[in-house]
Amino acid sequence: MDFRKLDNVSVNCVIFGLGPEGLYVLLQKRTLNMFRKEYPVIDDWVITGERAFTNKTLEESANSIFKSITNLNEFNRVQFHTYGNTSRIKTDKDLLWTKSKGLKAQSMTIAYYFVQPKKNIQLTDDDFKWFPVKALPELGFDHKKIIDDAQEDLKQKIMVEPIIFDLISHKFTLNELQIAFESVLNIEIDNRNFRKKVLKKIYIVPLNETRKGNAKKPSKLYVFSRDVYNKVTEKDLIINI
């Protein structure tokens, strides 16, 4: 077995988390102090990644990045693009960083994204932080573009594949489902029409259970049945928003 890392090839993961306030991305701090701690030469954020190994599949690399950060064992992983520009490293900062790590200027990265409810991830490490997708900090390399691309891909897939259910709790209320769509698509949806459309979908099954909120009318809970969904032959939109 060959344990060599593949030069010039890395795997990167965009980690999305959905909270009641919208969609977030998990980023890792990148700092480089050449002189004194108070004056970092580089102090920005990146998405997480690692170099690809010849004895690991790309999916295994992506999974292990995700697991090591989140400690989660169930997740939905989507490969959405591979970046291979010769000049992906453009700024002095990025060159400096690359040299300081003894890396070759990377020429290629296979990019994945992961989605889940933001609250499922307990951050223990100060190097990681959630940022709203609408207010990203300064990012290294071409990671801004990678995150944008991931979001675009998510928007497309969410209409056609049952990814939305990975962004919310297993048991969810219809309003939570609506807010999930609104957050990802960045639109507003009429609540009455949305409910009617959702209830037509046989793979969204009501439970005899309610969630008692904080001093409010309790809300009915639903689950997504992947079994039923897989048996639906004529694939339509997930919800016809």
Added chain:
Amino acid sequence: MDFRKLDNVSVNCVIFGLGPEGLYVLLQKRTLNMFRKEYPVIDDWVITGERAFTNKTLEESANSIFKSITNLNEFNRVQFHTYGNTSRIKTDKDLLWTKSKGLKAQSMTIAYYFVQPKKNIQLTDDDFKWFPVKALPELGFDHKKIIDDAQEDLKQKIMVEPIIFDLISHKFTLNELQIAFESVLNIEIDNRNFRKKVLKKIYIVPLNETRKGNAKKPSKLYVFSRDVYNKVTEKDLIINI
């Protein structure tokens, strides 16, 4: 500048061509004669590929593969997946081939597809041949899966992005457009309803021109206006089939 090839990393291209009889894939013959010409040890087909270079973008690699085969200079290129399984090479044949070429067992390929009217490509080399997607020959490596994946991706994108117009002539009749959709999606479409829907789209512009067919009523020609399409802000389906 670094001219080294990237070990273990290649770029592969699925080339689709649309003819009146349906969708085709262009394949390259793979033969290996260890003893006598009449008894090839390997005699099957593959999609075209080359190893990635560190001084070339992936897109440049894909383009040069496509251009060298087809001599075309205008085309639509779609990156759809990157395959990185450690065990992509499974059969004795594939191992034998890899060794005979002095290659390492490849671990990764970035896959693209190209679409255009089949008649635009004049084949000069006997090593290349068109096969209907519904009747593929024996294929090397995991190229069957790659072609299947490409077709799936094409089916999805064709509803949402204006790729269909790259599969047909610049000036086209509505019936040609309909047949293009039918071939790619593998469905039948009602002609009258299809026309009504197409004519609603402002980016499909009628010409004051007809094509005189072979002893038939001449048919009106249309073009796709990418300019108009790009100005349409509320993106809908290309045609609401």
Added chain:
DNA sequence: ACAAAAGTGTTCGTCGTACACCCATGG
């Protein structure tokens, strides 16, 4: 009793669908 979020129905217009015949041309 009130604050807060959950939940509910109707009307109208548009769009999708099903369906069968006439038209223009070249030979």
Added chain:
DNA sequence: CCATGGGTGTACGACGAACACTTTTGT
């Protein structure tokens, strides 16, 4: 004049969009 593919219209039902008030609970 006929064979061939090009081109057209209507009726019906389903679905999407717009829109405001009642219900249930905890405090």
